[in-house]
Amino acid sequence: MDIGLLGQYLANGMMLGTMYALVAVGFTLFFGVLDVIKFSHGDVLMLGSFTGFTAYLGVLAIGIENPWLMLLAILVVSITATAALGAVIARYLVLPLKSAPPLNILLITLMLGTALREAVRLFYPDGSNPKAFPALLPTASVDLGGFSLRADSAILMAAGIAVIIGLNLLINRTRLGLAIRAVAQDEETAKIMGINYTLIVLVTFGIGSGAAAFAGIMNGLYYNEINFGMGLLLGLIGFSAAIIGGLGNIYGAILGGFLFAGLQTVGAVALPFASAYKDVFAFGVVIALMAWKPTGLIAERSSDRV
Amino acid sequence: MKDNTTKTGWLGLPPLVVGLSAVVAVVIFGWQFLLAESELEVLGLVALAAVAGWAGGKTGLTGSLNEAMRGHGRAMNSAIMIGLLAVIGLLSEEHFPLLMLTTMLLYMTVALGLNVQFGLTGMVNFAGAAFFGIGAYTSAVLTTHTAVPPLLILIGGGLMAAAIGFLLIVPVVRTAGHYSAVVTIAFGVLFKTFLEVNDVLGGPQGLMVDSMKLFGWDFNDGPQLFGIEMSFYVNYALLGGGLAVLAFMLTQRLERSWLGLALDSVRLDETASACFGVNVVRAKVLAFTFGNILVGVAGALYGMMISFIAPNSFTFADSLLMVSIVLLGGLGSLWGTAVAAVIVVLLPEKLQILQEYRFLLFSGLVILMLLYRPQGLLPRTVRQFFPSWRPQR
Numbered sequence: 001m002d003i004g005l006l007g008q009y010l011a012n013g014m015m016l017g018t019m020y021a022l023v024a025v026g027f028t029l030f031f032g033v034l035d036v037i038k039f040s041h042g043d044v045l046m047l048g049s050f051t052g053f054t055a056y057l058g059v060l061a062i063g064i065e066n067p068w069l070m071l072l073a074i075l076v077v078s079i080t081a082t083a084a085l086g087a088v089i090a091r092y093l094v095l096p097l098k099s100a101p102p103l104n105i106l107l108i109t110l111m112l113g114t115a116l117r118e119a120v121r122l123f124y125p126d127g128s129n130p131k132a133f134p135a136l137l138p139t140a141s142v143d144l145g146g147f148s149l150r151a152d153s154a155i156l157m158a159a160g161i162a163v164i165i166g167l168n169l170l171i172n173r174t175r176l177g178l179a180i181r182a183v184a185q186d187e188e189t190a191k192i193m194g195i196n197y198t199l200i201v202l203v204t205f206g207i208g209s210g211a212a213a214f215a216g217i218m219n220g221l222y223y224n225e226i227n228f229g230m231g232l233l234l235g236l237i238g239f240s241a242a243i244i245g246g247l248g249n250i251y252g253a254i255l256g257g258f259l260f261a262g263l264q265t266v267g268a269v270a271l272p273f274a275s276a277y278k279d280v281f282a283f284g285v286v287i288a289l290m291a292w293k294p295t296g297l298i299a300e301r302s303s304d305r306v
Numbered sequence: 307m308k309d310n311t312t313k314t315g316w317l318g319l320p321p322l323v324v325g326l327s328a329v330v331a332v333v334i335f336g337w338q339f340l341l342a343e344s345e346l347e348v349l350g351l352v353a354l355a356a357v358a359g360w361a362g363g364k365t366g367l368t369g370s371l372n373e374a375m376r377g378h379g380r381a382m383n384s385a386i387m388i389g390l391l392a393v394i395g396l397l398s399e400e401h402f403p404l405l406m407l408t409t410m411l412l413y414m415t416v417a418l419g420l421n422v423q424f425g426l427t428g429m430v431n432f433a434g435a436a437f438f439g440i441g442a443y444t445s446a447v448l449t450t451h452t453a454v455p456p457l458l459i460l461i462g463g464g465l466m467a468a469a470i471g472f473l474l475i476v477p478v479v480r481t482a483g484h485y486s487a488v489v490t491i492a493f494g495v496l497f498k499t500f501l502e503v504n505d506v507l508g509g510p511q512g513l514m515v516d517s518m519k520l521f522g523w524d525f526n527d528g529p530q531l532f533g534i535e536m537s538f539y540v541n542y543a544l545l546g547g548g549l550a551v552l553a554f555m556l557t558q559r560l561e562r563s564w565l566g567l568a569l570d571s572v573r574l575d576e577t578a579s580a581c582f583g584v585n586v587v588r589a590k591v592l593a594f595t596f597g598n599i600l601v602g603v604a605g606a607l608y609g610m611m612i613s614f615i616a617p618n619s620f621t622f623a624d625s626l627l628m629v630s631i632v633l634l635g636g637l638g639s640l641w642g643t644a645v646a647a648v649i650v651v652l653l654p655e656k657l658q659i660l661q662e663y664r665f666l667l668f669s670g671l672v673i674l675m676l677l678y679r680p681q682g683l684l685p686r687t688v689r690q691f692f693p694s695w696r697p698q699r
Binding site: 031037093096097100102103104106107108110111112114115117118119122232233236239240243247276277279280283284286287288290291294295296 | 424428430432474476477480481482483484485487488489491492493495496499500503622623626629630633662663665666669670672673676677680
């Protein structure tokens with residue numbers, strides 16, 4: 001295999017890894033503060049990209065032509081709306097079930113995901129067909145020894161990594177992050193210390209969902225296509241990534257995201273069977289990893305109180 | 307849809323009479339419901355069932371029925387089986403209603419299997435449609451390429467689902483809660499993707515399945531009885547009914563046995579049951595395998611009945627639909643599962659306007675259910691340790 005093709009696969013894998021990590025970070029944040037899995041995350045992402053697409057149609061209609069302004073509008077509208085949606089879901093579906101068996105929350109969010117997916121398919125104008133997401137980033141490319149790095153890919157990847165670093169700083173360096181970590185560690189003590197528990201939970205869900213919306217737009221810009229079913233697979237991959245990394249650990253989520261992207265790339269390139277099997281291979285490895293390390297590579301610190 | 311005998315007034319009537327008349331009412335209702343053509347008719351019947359169910363709950367009919375089931379279990383169970391035969395007999399010339407009825411019975415079998423996993427043992431399995439598909443594909447391959455007797459193929463479908471389930475057993479048993487959810491969901495998606503890209507198994511176009519044959523009698527020929535040509539679906543309805551009844555009996559026996567008790571204790575507290583000497587791993591393997599066998603057998607018969615299968619019938623959304631049957635009925639509640647299977651399978655088929663919206667409708671319904679009535683439509687009652695014991699009044 002020539003070095004150019006290898007570079008291409010590497011770039012593609014990095015891009016996927018960034019997206020998956022962004023989704024996985026959401027799962028890990030929610031699990032951290034509430035010990036719940038919000039499986040509708042992938043469909044919230046899908047809704048984020050559809051909101052972005054609608055915003056694009058909106059700014060197009062009022063006659064803004066500058067792609068950067070358009071992109072800004074898309075990002076602002078989509079991230080705000082999706083973050084609000086995430087908070088609403090947390091307030092009305094997740095918090096009321098906090099004391100119910102964890103299975104119920106998993107189920108309610110799974111069903112919510114289906115409901116969102118179906119709602120977009122049925123009620124968004126022509127929602128059952130894929131939508132062509134606009135290519136707003138410059139498409140000039142640099143030739144790097146046999147493989148061409150496109151400017152839009154580079155910008156997307158840089159932006160994605162910047163968001164991941166930003167989230168990490170937010171969690172580990174700010175007062176808000178301190179509050180989130182405090183709630184994650186011990187709800188009662190955090191409350192006693194004067195932290196507004198509900199507010200922090202809602203804000204965390206907002207942040208996670210905003211990150212998902214960003215990943216959704218990244219996905220749209222990268223593939224130039226969005227469809228109502230994209231959230232299911234991305235959500236599942238994000239969930240798997242968060243889990244193989246180890247739930248509740250932001251580094252685990254990032255590691256898991258890149259690991260999954262790596263597996264898919266290896267499945268597509270280096271294995272003897274057809275590249276169509278790449279998802280089969282990646283999920284197979286995930287299942288095997290779960291058998292080997294039942295609580296993820298960076299294990300969750302927990303013990304059963306009897 | 308439990309009954310509509312609210313007018314008879316069961317106060318003072320012995321429970322057996324109430325129970326038997328309820329069965330008769332349900333049979334008539336089911337017959338009319340399956341035959342109903344216009345949407346208005348269907349809506350009217352649904353409203354009738356809802357009112358009857360509500361009134362039955364308010365006026366103590368449900369209690370009376372429970373009493374009948376407990377005191378006269380044998381008579382009631384035979385009555386229900388005869389009732390099922392009666393519905394099949396009444397519909398014997400109608401293709402489509404019988405197809406719906408059989409599909410419903412097969413989904414009920416699936417949901418019973420899942421109920422052992424979710425409801426009794428507290429294991430999650432979001433790959434129900436995948437195991438269903440394994441059964442169906444097994445029957446497709448075996449009927450077209452081998453001369454294995456079809457009745458054995460049904461069992462083969464179950465065994466195949468169990469065997470593939472064994473591949474998952476290590477991660478599923480070692481992990482708990484969310485972690486095992488991801489294992490099964492990943493398997494479900496993996497299975498569908500695999501089918502789509504695998505040319506040997508027909509790829510996205512799917513496979514043909516040969517019909518069921520029993521002792522040289524092809525199920526796709528309509529049987530003739532007293533000179534009347536019946537729909538060939540009668541065969542499948544009878545076999546599907548037999549399968550559902552068998553699954554119900556097996557599940558009920560399992561629930562009532564000491565094995566069921568062990569499964570219950572594993573669900574409630576793994577650590578405590580391990581301390582009391584319950585082998586947690588064995589209990590989980592048992593429940594997972596038992597459930598998958600039921601799902602696989604149902605899938606094999608389903609494949610033979612619809613005679614054509616494709617990966618698109620076994621998606622994650624279908625798995626979720628199966629899980630919603632279990633949840634709507636009530637975790638661990640076998641009768642609840644039966645009622646919920648009727649609602650989830652038949653309602654959208656009868657109300658064609660709903661067909662398009664069925665995933666949305668049922669996901670919304672399950673969300674409301676989990677928020678406001680998490681125990682399900684017919685909640686499971688507290689385990690009776692002395693089945694014949696009744697409170698003394």
